Amino acid sequence: MQLVFNKPESLTVNPFTYCPGCSHGIAHRLVGEVIDEMQLREKIVGVSTIGCSVRCWRNFDFDIVQGAHGRGMAVATGLKRALPDQVIFTYQGDGDLAAIGMGETIHAAVRGEAITVVFINNAVFGATGGQLAPTTLPGQWTSTYPKGRDVSWTGSPINMSEILAGLPATTYIAREALTTPKNVLRAKKYMRKAFEAQTLHGGFGLVELLGSCPVNLKLKPVEALNWVEKNMIPQYPLGEFKDTGKEAAS
Amino acid sequence: MQLVFNKPESLTVNPFTYCPGCSHGIAHRLVGEVIDEMQLREKIVGVSTIGCSVRCWRNFDFDIVQGAHGRGMAVATGLKRALPDQVIFTYQGDGDLAAIGMGETIHAAVRGEAITVVFINNAVFGATGGQLAPTTLPGQWTSTYPKGRDVSWTGSPINMSEILAGLPATTYIAREALTTPKNVLRAKKYMRKAFEAQTLHGGFGLVELLGSCPVNLKLKPVEALNWVEKNMIPQYPLGEFKDTGKEAAS
Amino acid sequence: MMKGNEAIGEAAIRAGCRFYFGYPITPQNELLEYMARKLPEVGGCFLQSESELAGASMLYGAAAAGKRVMTSSSSPGISLMQETVSYLASAELPAVIVNISRGSPGLGRITPAQSDYNQATKGGGHGDYNILVFAPASVQEMMDLTMLAYELSDQYRIPAMILGDGIVGQMMESVVLPEPVETIPEKSWAACGCQGRERNLVISAPFTDEDLIDLNRRLQEKYRVIIEREQRAEMIHTEDAEFIFVAFGIVSRLAHSVVDSLREKGCKVGMIRPQTLWPFPDDAFNRIPRAKGVLVVEMNEGQMLIDVRLALNGRVPVRHYGRGGGWVPSPDSIEAEMLKLMEEVEKNAVSL
Amino acid sequence: MMKGNEAIGEAAIRAGCRFYFGYPITPQNELLEYMARKLPEVGGCFLQSESELAGASMLYGAAAAGKRVMTSSSSPGISLMQETVSYLASAELPAVIVNISRGSPGLGRITPAQSDYNQATKGGGHGDYNILVFAPASVQEMMDLTMLAYELSDQYRIPAMILGDGIVGQMMESVVLPEPVETIPEKSWAACGCQGRERNLVISAPFTDEDLIDLNRRLQEKYRVIIEREQRAEMIHTEDAEFIFVAFGIVSRLAHSVVDSLREKGCKVGMIRPQTLWPFPDDAFNRIPRAKGVLVVEMNEGQMLIDVRLALNGRVPVRHYGRGGGWVPSPDSIEAEMLKLMEEVEKNAVSL
Amino acid sequence: MGMVKIDQSLCKGCMLCVENCSRGSLQMSDQYNDKGYLLVEFSDPEAGCNGCTMCAVMCPDLALSVYK
Amino acid sequence: MGMVKIDQSLCKGCMLCVENCSRGSLQMSDQYNDKGYLLVEFSDPEAGCNGCTMCAVMCPDLALSVYK
């Protein structure tokens, strides 16, 4: 018998420290697989940002720079300008990328920085215990709005992929959900294209991955993914929003 | 003979300290006129932000709070939540609103704060001497990009009104240029509607005013306004981008 | 019984605070979440801000409107607020900021620490300003000093900070609830619409160079008054103590247990426990007539130490025991350090 | 001749800095604009950031890649960077930050000031960390200390700050251009792709509580070495001086003119001029054998004063002359203050 | 029939009023004010001014009052 | 014909693999590991496992290696 599925090379042997069923684990593995397949391990620098995944450097087996909360894309900008021949990516949660980091996110996209962004949207601040995120759904329970998100008080969820796709300088933007094997495999394809936006087209690529934070949803892992399917996808439609690389090629 | 044009009541007797031909003067006067006409002087609190207009409290004859650079909409949020029955507006430049303040701007709009924003887009950081603004035009000279804005290095200009109009919770968004008497009068109409978005509809209203900074454009005032007409308007189309108040009414 | 973080929230509400703006960060989320639950019940406003920067500016806005307001965070988030703290100070706005600080520098960890003492007391932001800084050592003091913070903050138009750590923030202890404040002083300077009066300006950018120098002069005069009137410290056995601990917050409780045990052994030890870190209780250091040595114990690398040395100005030998980054001293080790100091001082006394 | 702000830029380029990120603010725009013009000419990167926060994080990124980097700002902008400064310190990244500070607090005005001394030297950000702080007093020193800042910043893996004010920033003076640095030391720790080696991590969030305490221990050890080796001060007539000025930056030049004029009148005065503010030149204060009185002159309300008092620890009476908010002392007034101190000390000497 | 009064202490000589008066009723003078600005003047020999206020609408310094 | 190996030190008992195996080849066991997690087990009495790797694709903790 042959080994047909195993840990990617670009991951260390350290176990993940996430909660049972947390989507960060799947997302990490996909990053490792894509980097393996694109043979980027030795020329990549990852930017770890602040959220549950802040210590992803325990698991990613390549150079990592960990910056301040929300400043992932600014750190990546500094890295990319300093290392134009290397491949730079950020791994960011919705709190990091869309709450405190909104300014840096929009401006990096406006500049069309040649970086890749892996954006984990789990509709909540996981690391700090389940507070409102910019992507929290209307009515969704959070520890800071225990009666559910009231859009008249806190506004509606932000669809970052759509906003970023609307900016002229972005190259590739797509969204997938880590809910089923099929989706996970498609997420990997999109992630690869988000890296290729950088490596082939010198542009800004982003893949938004809808995932679950079972602990803060107070659901079992399986139910939590069902919740993502049922509630998040309607708010956050899946698909490729922008692929100017393709346009350029065709 | 009758006096048919004079200083509005809502302005003090202090002269403006702007450069000759600077559009801030016209914008200030319009604010004064609209507040006079809507009889808001005694129930308004203005937020002065940082840019050439930081000391607009010398000229506005009503309560003013001056906050940190870029945080105008956050200050206004604090004021509005504290004083839901009063009328709150910010007066912000493009550097303040769209560079350092991008995060606060987007989030206030996402929340649909019931505030009014008077946004002066003069395509440059006036106060600090003509550096690149997020709204600087491609190829435009600035003191930090003396060879002109190269969009491949700094990105393209940001069209804030269009972005904000795309967010679900904003109520009124319009853009006008302070270049001709006709436009100025239309700007005043839009400004009034931006205030009414708050007073009639409890929503977020913004009027973007294209203006000139002759000193940093290194042009005579008359030429500077011609430059705005010729170069800015193609990048920043004029008109009303959103008016849900109207929709609600009709 | 209540958690320390929640006690701050309850005290704020009892002090009339109805506006909370803040961004999550451990180990102070219980406060944020307490306000999220309770403020709506009393008709107040809880708004989770998109960042600490925005939260601090919302606080600034609501304070400018004349309301009692609060924000809270932990070390990195507090660093982000430093520009606005300087603005609050210069606009002379009352506001209460809570720092449940953590192991640092950088992102650090959520372990307890007292490493933001300098930032809080010497001005982490730019310019010559000060803010009131309170150092609660128990859940009860979390409440009492929060109440006091609102009172003095309003009285002097100065921002105030509650400086705690994860231990006082997370521990539960029983508390006596303070009486709610009935009437909050009028704020004739507030910017809330100028009906029936001259307009009010809440600004941080004076018009002329002289105005800015004047503002500084006025601030310094106010600070002098506060330094004179508002120093607070608990004095423990200081009348006859020869060796004196100085410690604040949770560390003072550990040190207090050592005072007890050393006293039991017949050693004349005592403690000064600053409750205000700014103004620092300098005067307390004039009331230790028999002091032969002072041991400053803190969960940092020697920050309050500076103020103790300045207060003593070379009169009494001062030693430091502390580390940064989330280290907590054990009572045993504190005792050992004090014994070392005692020995050292006695030896020197002989050799003199 | 060159402007002080431009001299910093030129020195940075000669030191091998090729990456500048920053956001405009007066009175340091000449530096930003100099880099904007010159860096592209030498194949470097000038990027105007969307804010000081973003600029500091870009700096962090490029520094992590092993490059020599710079950002600059003035007081409020520097306050905004405090979180990242703490991160830089904890990730042990070399980087040069320039603060051409201004009249504060709050927005303040663009008048010259030295009111960010505490922020720079005592850690405006959270946690127990230090950064190198240099205080140039001339355009030449703007260059020389910038060169030195890069060297030491790399050597010790510690951020460095050039702390100036609008006067040294805006004035022109002739300078001798330093030789460009030929080879920049290899940075084996840099995160730039792990080809041919183990991966590198540039992080500010240790994995365990113990790791964070260890980091702090390591930092403190490094700081001790720096304190021992890198103090710098100019000593002016200190061998026989009875009354000593302490002043840094532009103020030291005003005070120097007073030293000249008082010496002409036969008064034994001298001056200690700290060139490094951190590490503070404590040792210099052991080399003033005849000192009877010390006058600290600064454009703030008494910040370096603290370090002078700590250095002297009560041995010599210390007075302060200064104000915040953009006030500049005149040589005449400095002289008058010194004469007052002299008189006071002599009177007390008699009455003792 | 219109008339425009100019507050010389406020005028900064930017010419926006002159540019926007279709009746040619405003011109630059050769007078400077205290701040060193060359002043505009209302000279309406042909009494063309109709009090349309367009000059004042464009004046960034509130230097003009219009009568009609 | 497939086979799945479970690294018991990594498994957190989240059940995502079980849920996503269409062949019913994975079940929860009644064993806890050191960290207190209930473990999953590969028991494939009917040899239904085809090595499709869907279980491993969904495992957030890299606890599964699949052989075919």
Added chain:
Amino acid sequence: MIRNYNIAGFGGQGILYLGQCLAFAGMLSGKHSTWIPSYGPEMRGGTANCMVVISSDLIRSPLVYSSDVAIILNQPSLEKYGPGVKTGGALLYVSELACPKNPLNGVNLWPIPAKAMAEELKLPMSMNMIMLGALLTIDPILSVNEAEEAIKEITPAHRSQLIEMNIRALQAGREYIEKENLAALQPARGRGGG
């Protein structure tokens, strides 16, 4: 009178709640008490623990360095906190989930088959309350009644079912000790004020 407690186990076993019930009961009995969690990213599974102090005098340190009593719900916690129990102190542990591997001299060991008992009660999540009931029977500085009051106090009213279940488990713990007729604990000897 002073008691220092270390309480530890897996996340999800109700460790923090156990400690809070104990501390509240202390308060209700008129004593001083403190409770402090080892806060941390516990939410991620792994271990959970808290420290409780109950005392007739004002409590100085809420941190427990060496404990009079340790209540242990899994093996890693036993290894971590077992050695910290003072001579003369008590170590209560769930006998199915933990077992001392090294000698603990001078410590009274109280293995309690709480897992089986919980299964018997059909309340698998109630090991924590069983341990508390046992503790207060072994060392009756507080009564089981006071613990019942504490449970009522800290459990939201709308979860009254939980209250009832917790009280049943508490009683089961008490009964186990009483039925087995196990001797009352000797109060720990050691430094009092620690």
Added chain:
Amino acid sequence: MIRNYNIAGFGGQGILYLGQCLAFAGMLSGKHSTWIPSYGPEMRGGTANCMVVISSDLIRSPLVYSSDVAIILNQPSLEKYGPGVKTGGALLYVSELACPKNPLNGVNLWPIPAKAMAEELKLPMSMNMIMLGALLTIDPILSVNEAEEAIKEITPAHRSQLIEMNIRALQAGREYIEKENLAALQPARGRGGG
């Protein structure tokens, strides 16, 4: 030898440039020199001024408290800086734009019709250079030649037309003083080191 200069006028009159030429000329002549603008929001019109010090010794203060020479291009500046000129010092001013209203005892007054001269030269923006030429003729601590070199040094090469115009104006200032045969300035008496 030391000279402290205050140079002031309206924004747009080339005040800062005048000062820079002077300071550069000082440097080219082998002396020490400093220049400092009163930086501020001058760009908004209003007044502009700068301070220059030229000295054979190292310069302590670049700030000028009282000046040996003031060069004044408008009335508000004359009122501000006139009284600061030392006894024995010189006050040069554009006679069409400024006029002393109060006695300035012990100060040598040098009214210069620079506006008319500039118009005559058809270089309306050149009053600053006319004043500089006059200054260096009145107080020849530097030569007009050195000022010419300075102009060449600080003006970008691609603006060579400007260089030529500035030199013409400089010469005009020199000639005016020479033609009128005005006496050389007495060096200012007063505190040297200020």
